[in-house]
Amino acid sequence: MLERLLVTGAAGGLARMIRPELGRLALALRLSDIAAAPAGETAEWVRCDLGDADAVDGLVEGCDGILHLGGISTENSFGRILNANIVGVHNLYEAARRHGRPRIFFASSNHVVGFYRQDERIDTDAPHRPDGWYGVSKSFGEAVALMYFHKFGQESALVRIGSCFAEPKDHRMLATWFAPEDFVALAECVFAVPRLGCPVVYGVSDNDASWWDNAGAAHLGWRPRHNAAAFAGKIAASVPLPDKDDPRAVYQGGAFTAEPIHEE
Numbered sequence: 001m002l003e004r005l006l007v008t009g010a011a012g013g014l015a016r017m018i019r020p021e022l023g024r025l026a027l028a029l030r031l032s033d034i035a036a037a038p039a040g041e042t043a044e045w046v047r048c049d050l051g052d053a054d055a056v057d058g059l060v061e062g063c064d065g066i067l068h069l070g071g072i073s074t075e076n077s078f079g080r081i082l083n084a085n086i087v088g089v090h091n092l093y094e095a096a097r098r099h100g101r102p103r104i105f106f107a108s109s110n111h112v113v114g115f116y117r118q119d120e121r122i123d124t125d126a127p128h129r130p131d132g133w134y135g136v137s138k139s140f141g142e143a144v145a146l147m148y149f150h151k152f153g154q155e156s157a158l159v160r161i162g163s164c165f166a167e168p169k170d171h172r173m174l175a176t177w178f179a180p181e182d183f184v185a186l187a188e189c190v191f192a193v194p195r196l197g198c199p200v201v202y203g204v205s206d207n208d209a210s211w212w213d214n215a216g217a218a219h220l221g222w223r224p225r226h227n228a229a230a231f232a233g234k235i236a237a238s239v240p241l242p243d244k245d246d247p248r249a250v251y252q253g254g255a256f257t258a259e260p261i262h263e264e
């Protein structure tokens with residue numbers, strides 16, 4: 001078990017969903033976000049902009065594991081993504097290098113490979129096909145992690161999260177859904193496995209409709225237990241099926257592939 005786990009993006013949707021389970025990962029938590037702590041939070045809370053190198057240095061000091069969830073989490077302007085997801089990842093890895101190389105669970109995204117089609121099955125070696133500035137920023141984060149691994153031995157898991165919500169919300173998520181319980185089980189494996197390295201892992205449950213092959217990360221010993229197929233009837237009854245030419249039905253990245261790109 002870790003002594004002190006740093007969780008960035010702790011005010012975000014994913015962190016709040018798994019907050020009750022975080023005690024399984026570490027004896028102590030340091031939670032951080034650019035936003036204030038949610039009401040009732042009792043763990044250490046540090047407000048910090050990931051774009052502020054000095055603040056991130058202090059944030060990482062004294063932690064032996066990092067769950068890096070912080071940053072812009074959907075398509076946005078290049079300027080906002082630059083600060084949070086590009087400068088922010090640089091700051092985090094530099095701080096980790098200075099403070100004993102705590103293992104990092106990097107919340108990457110399926111939008112690194114968003115322009116693969118839904119009729120393709122891809123593995124962890126598939127070349128990147130980012131679907132916007134957001135996907136590009138996660139590609140950058142994966143590249144930073146690999147550089148720090150090969151240069152300095154910094155271990156990271158590059159977890160290309162599909163759709164981590166309490167339930168799948170649409171037809172595409174029957175393939176991409178990542179049950180929060182499977183997320184926490186993956187994090188436990190990432191921080192406990194004797195030798196992590198720097199693997200890509202698709203953050204996805206054991207969905208019948210999945211497009212992603214995780215054989216390249218088998219050494220983690222992680223076995224997702226949930227399957228979005230359990231929600232197929234509910235989705236069919238409540239969500240209209242998109243047209244077959246709709247990006248939501250064509251590309252793995254769904255609607256993100258059709259987003260305009262913004263500079264400011």
Ligand code: NAI
Nearest residue numbers: 009011012013014034049050070071073084107161163164
């Ligand atoms: P979210 O948007 O709800 O949470 C992200 C948090 O990062 C927010 O609380 C926000 O205040 C914080 N943040 C933004 N800019 C910041 C900055 N400059 N400095 C410090 N904190 C900053 O996103 P969510 O859903 O919780 O996702 C968590 C992570 O997982 C994100 O990195 C996202 O890209 C990734 N991810 C999530 C997926 C999902 O299905 N929830 C799918 C794929 C990736």
Ligand code: 15L
Nearest residue numbers: 073074109110111162163176
């Ligand atoms: C992501 O990367 C986003 O952070 C999340 O909000 C979802 O939209 C998810 O991908 C998805 O592709 O469903």
